[in-house]
Amino acid sequence: MTGVVVTGLGVVAPGGIGVKAFWELLCAGRTATRPITAFDASRFRSRIAAQVDFDPTLAGLSHREIRRLDRATQFALVATRETLKDSGLEPEHLDPTRIGVSLGTAVGSTCRLESEYLVLSDTGRQWTLDHHYAGPHLYDHYMPGSMAAELAWETNAQGPVAVISAGCTSGLDAIGHATDLIREGTADIMLTGGTDAPISPITLASFDAIKATSPTNNDPEHALRPFDRTRNGFVLGEGAAILTLESETHARTRGAHIYAHITAHASRSNAYHMTGLHPDATEMAAAITAALDEAKLPAHAIDYVNAHGTATKQNDHHETTALKTALGHHAYQTPTSSIKSMIGHSLGAIGAIETAACALALQHNTIPPTANLHHPDPELDLDYVPHHPRQQHLDTILNLGSGFGGFQTAIILTRTGPP
Amino acid sequence: MTTTAITGIGVAAPNGLGTENFWTATLNGRSGIGPIQRFDASSYPSDLGGEITDFDPADHLPNRLIPQTDRMTQLALAASDWALADARLPPGTYEPTQMGVSTAAAYGGFEYGQRELHNLWSSGPEHVSVYMSFAWFYAVNTGQISIRHTLQGPAGVLIAGESGGLDAIAQARRNIGKGTRLVLTGGVDSSFCPYGWVARMTGQTPTTDDNPAHIPAEGGTILVLEDPATARARGAHIYGEITGYGTTFDPAPHRRGIPGLARAIHTALADAHLTPDDIGVIFPDGATHDSTEAQTIATIFGPHKTPTTIPKLMTGHMNSGAAPTDLATALLAIRDQVIPPTPAPHTTPNLVTGRPRPWKPAPALILARGKSGHNTAMIVQPASSTHG
Numbered sequence: 001m002t003g004v005v006v007t008g009l010g011v012v013a014p015g016g017i018g019v020k021a022f023w024e025l026l027c028a029g030r031t032a033t034r035p036i037t038a039f040d041a042s043r044f045r046s047r048i049a050a051q052v053d054f055d056p057t058l059a060g061l062s063h064r065e066i067r068r069l070d071r072a073t074q075f076a077l078v079a080t081r082e083t084l085k086d087s088g089l090e091p092e093h094l095d096p097t098r099i100g101v102s103l104g105t106a107v108g109s110t111c112r113l114e115s116e117y118l119v120l121s122d123t124g125r126q127w128t129l130d131h132h133y134a135g136p137h138l139y140d141h142y143m144p145g146s147m148a149a150e151l152a153w154e155t156n157a158q159g160p161v162a163v164i165s166a167g168c169t170s171g172l173d174a175i176g177h178a179t180d181l182i183r184e185g186t187a188d189i190m191l192t193g194g195t196d197a198p199i200s201p202i203t204l205a206s207f208d209a210i211k212a213t214s215p216t217n218n219d220p221e222h223a224l225r226p227f228d229r230t231r232n233g234f235v236l237g238e239g240a241a242i243l244t245l246e247s248e249t250h251a252r253t254r255g256a257h258i259y260a261h262i263t264a265h266a267s268r269s270n271a272y273h274m275t276g277l278h279p280d281a282t283e284m285a286a287a288i289t290a291a292l293d294e295a296k297l298p299a300h301a302i303d304y305v306n307a308h309g310t311a312t313k314q315n316d317h318h319e320t321t322a323l324k325t326a327l328g329h330h331a332y333q334t335p336t337s338s339i340k341s342m343i344g345h346s347l348g349a350i351g352a353i354e355t356a357a358c359a360l361a362l363q364h365n366t367i368p369p370t371a372n373l374h375h376p377d378p379e380l381d382l383d384y385v386p387h388h389p390r391q392q393h394l395d396t397i398l399n400l401g402s403g404f405g406g407f408q409t410a411i412i413l414t415r416t417g418p419p
Numbered sequence: 420m421t422t423t424a425i426t427g428i429g430v431a432a433p434n435g436l437g438t439e440n441f442w443t444a445t446l447n448g449r450s451g452i453g454p455i456q457r458f459d460a461s462s463y464p465s466d467l468g469g470e471i472t473d474f475d476p477a478d479h480l481p482n483r484l485i486p487q488t489d490r491m492t493q494l495a496l497a498a499s500d501w502a503l504a505d506a507r508l509p510p511g512t513y514e515p516t517q518m519g520v521s522t523a524a525a526y527g528g529f530e531y532g533q534r535e536l537h538n539l540w541s542s543g544p545e546h547v548s549v550y551m552s553f554a555w556f557y558a559v560n561t562g563q564i565s566i567r568h569t570l571q572g573p574a575g576v577l578i579a580g581e582s583g584g585l586d587a588i589a590q591a592r593r594n595i596g597k598g599t600r601l602v603l604t605g606g607v608d609s610s611f612c613p614y615g616w617v618a619r620m621t622g623q624t625p626t627t628d629d630n631p632a633h634i635p636a637e638g639g640t641i642l643v644l645e646d647p648a649t650a651r652a653r654g655a656h657i658y659g660e661i662t663g664y665g666t667t668f669d670p671a672p673h674r675r676g677i678p679g680l681a682r683a684i685h686t687a688l689a690d691a692h693l694t695p696d697d698i699g700v701i702f703p704d705g706a707t708h709d710s711t712e713a714q715t716i717a718t719i720f721g722p723h724k725t726p727t728t729i730p731k732l733m734t735g736h737m738n739s740g741a742a743p744t745d746l747a748t749a750l751l752a753i754r755d756q757v758i759p760p761t762p763a764p765h766t767t768p769n770l771v772t773g774r775p776r777p778w779k780p781a782p783a784l785i786l787a788r789g790k791s792g793h794n795t796a797m798i799v800q801p802a803s804s805t806h807g
Contacts, residue, residue: 209545
C-alpha cells in the first residue's frame with residue numbers, strides 16, 4: 001500500500017488570500033472576525049463574521065467564471081490554482097485518468113441559491129410562475145456535485161471526482177476519501193480539500209435559531225474565544241483550502257517537495273443528536289484511537305493537536321474530554337490550539353484549512369496559537385497555546401473535527417512516512 | 420477489491436412503496452409517473468413527475484421526527500428501516516462502532532430549504548426553524564439514519580450528481596474492506612417544490628421530451644451491506660455480492676478526449692475479475708442525451724448480445740436514488756431468476772421488452788452517468804456460496 005503525501009497547498013482564508021498571507025495571520029495571532037459587511041445583518045442575533053476580502057477579478061477569475069460560479073466554488077478554484085502551482089504539477093503533461101477530485105463542502109452554493117430565490121420569489125413576497133427569471137446556472141447551484149466537476153475541468157482530472165459533505169467535518173473527510181483512493185491505487189494525484197461561503201442571511205438565521213454563533217457584536221475581534229471561560233459560540237467564517245495529495249512513489253519519482261504524510265484518517269458517528277454532543281465524548285475519542293491504530297503510533301507520539309475548538313460551551317468541553325480519554329495523561333503535555341479563534345468557522349472548508357495549517361506547522365516547526373484566550377476555564381485544563389505561536393520541533397500532528405450530524409473525525413499528519 | 424454481501428433492501432419508488440410493491444410494479448410494467456400533485460405545476464412547461472403518492476410520514480416515523488425532516492429524509496428513514504428489517508439482524512450482532520452509514524445526496528432537503536427561505540424573507544430571521552441548520556444540508560440522511568439505528572462507525576456522504584448513489588455504495592464497500600462489519604448505504608432524493616422544479620428547468624435536461632428517464636422523480640433505495648464472512652456466519656440471506664466498481668470523469672467540454680464511460684465499465688470488470696461475456700444483464704443509465712452509452716455498450720458487449728433493461732422508464736429519474744434502485748432491481752432479478760422488461764421505447768440496444776424474461780442469474784452491470792460528466796459502473800453477482 002503506497003504512502004500518501006501532501007505536495008501542494010492553496011488557501012483562501014479571512015485575513016488574506018494565499019498560503020503566505022494565511023500563515024502570517026496565524027503566526028501573528030491576529031483575528032479576522034469583523035462586523036458583517038456582505039449584507040445588512042441588523043436583524044440577526046449574531047452580526048459578525050470572518051469574511052474573506054475577495055475580489056474575484058483580482059484573484060484571477062475570468063468574467064465567465066465569476067458569472068457561472070457561486071462564491072464557494074470561486075474560492076475553491078483560486079485555491080486549486082495555487083496548490084497546482086505550489087506542487088509543480090502540470091496537468092497537461094500527466095495521465096488525466098490518474099487524477100481525481102475530492103472536495104468537501106457543508107452548504108454548497110447557498111449564497112447563489114438564496115439570491116436566486118429572492119429573484120424567483122420577489123424577495124419572499126410572491127413566487128413567480130415565470131421560470132425565465134431563473135439564472136442560467138441555477139441547476140449547477142442546486143446540484144453541488146457541479147463544484148467538484150469545476151475543479152476537474154480546471155485540472156483535467158478524469159479519475160474519481162466527488163463532493164464529500166459531512167457537515168463541519170467535510171474538509172477532513174474529503175481528504176480522508178482522497179487518501180483512500182490513492183492508497184488503494186485508484187488515483188496517483190488527488191486535488192482535495194474543502195470550501196464554503198456560508199455568510200448569507202439563511203445560514204446566519206439557521207445558526208441564530210439554535211444560538212450556536214456568538215452574540216458578541218460589540219467586540220467582533222474578540223468574539224470567538226475557544227477554551228475561554230467566557231466563550232459564547234462560534235463566529236461564521238468562509239474560505240477554501242485545496243491540497244495536492246500524491247502517492248509517495250509518484251511524488252518521489254518527480255522529486256516533489258513533501259510537506260507531510262497523511263498517515264491516518266478515521267471517523268465515527270455519535271448517533272446521538274443532529275446538533276448536540278454526547279457529554280462523555282466516547283465517539284470522538286474512538287476516532288482518535290482508531291486513527292492512532294491506523295498510523296501505528298502511540299498516544300505520546302502526538303506533538304500537537306489542531307483542535308476543532310469552536311468556542312461553543314459544549315464543543316470545547318467535549319473535545320477536551322475526548323483528548324483526555326484517547327491520549328491519557330499525554331493530553332496534558334500536548335499543545336492544543338484552535339485557529340478558528342482567528343479565521344472563524346467556515347463549516348465544510350475549515351477542516352481542510354486546518355490541515356493546510358498543520359502542513360505549514362510541520363514545515364516551520366511552529367504551532368499556531370489560540371487567540372482570545374484570556375480567562376482559563378477551570379474545567380478545560382490542557383495546554384491551549386494562548387495568544388502567541390510556539391516554536392517547537394514537530395513530527396506528528398493530530399487534526400480533529402466534529403460536526404452536525406454527529407460526525408467525529410481525526411486525521412494524523414506526520415513528517416515522515418510510517419516506519 | 421473486497422467483495423461485499425447485500426443482506427437487506429429497502430426501496431421507496433414512485434411505482435411502489437416498499438421493496439415487494441416496487442418489484443411487483445416493475446415486473447408488471449406499471450409506471451409511477453403522472454401529473455404532480457404536491458404543488459401546482461400546471462403553469463410550467465412540464466408538470467409530469469415520478470411522485471410517491473402513498474407515503475404518509477406519520478405511518479412510518481415518530482411524531483417528533485416529522486417537523487425536523489425534509490421529505491427526502493423521511494423516505495430515507497423509512498427505507499433504512501425496511502432494509503434493516505429485511506436483513507433480519509439479531510440485536511447485538513455487531514457493536515455500534517462496527518456499523519456505519521454512507522449515503523449519497525443530490526441537492527439535500529430542498530423543499531425544507533424553500534420553506535425556511537420563505538419564512539426568513541416573508542417574516543424575518545426569528546421565524547426560521549430551529550431544525551433548518553441540518554434539515555436541508557446534504558449530510559442529513561446519513562446523520563439521521565445513524566441516530567435512528569445507533570450506527571457509530573464511519574459515516575459518509577458522497578455527492579456526484581446523478582451517479583453519486585453508486586459511489587456512496589462503493590464507499591460503504593471500501594469501509595467494509597477496512598473492517599466495518601455492516602453499512603447502511605444508498606441514496607434517496609426528493610425536491611418536489613416550486614424552487615426545485617424551476618432549478619431543474621435550468622439544467623440541460625428538457626422535461627418535455629418523450630424519454631421518461633428524464634422526468635424528475637423522488638425516492639431511492641437503502642441497502643444493508645455486510646462483511647460476507649460474518650453475514651454467512653450468522654446465516655443471513657445474501658441477495659448478492661458487489662464485486663466490481665469503477666468511476667471516471669469525462670474530459671472537460673473544451674478539451675478533446677475520450678468519454679470516460681468505457682473506462683468505468685472496464686475498471687469495474689477488472690475489479691470483479693470478469694470479462695464482458697460474463698455479464699448477464701445490463702441496467703444502463705438511459706437518461707443522457709448523447710449516443711455515448713448505447714455505442715459504448717454495443718462496442719464492449721456486442722450489439723445484440725447482453726440483455727439490457729431500463730426500469731427507470733417506469734419511475735422517472737430519482738437522481739442519486741436512481742442507480743441504487745437499479746442495483747436493488749438487479750438483486751431481485753437474481754433472486755427471482757427473471758429480468759424485468761423495459762416498458763417504453765428507448766435507443767439502447769437489446770432491450771428486454773414485453774414480458775419479464777426468465778434467466779439464469781449471472782453478474783449484473785449497473786451504469787450511472789451524471790450531467791457534469793460522472794460515469795460510474797458497478798457489478799453485483801449471485802452470492803458465491805449460500806453456505807459456509
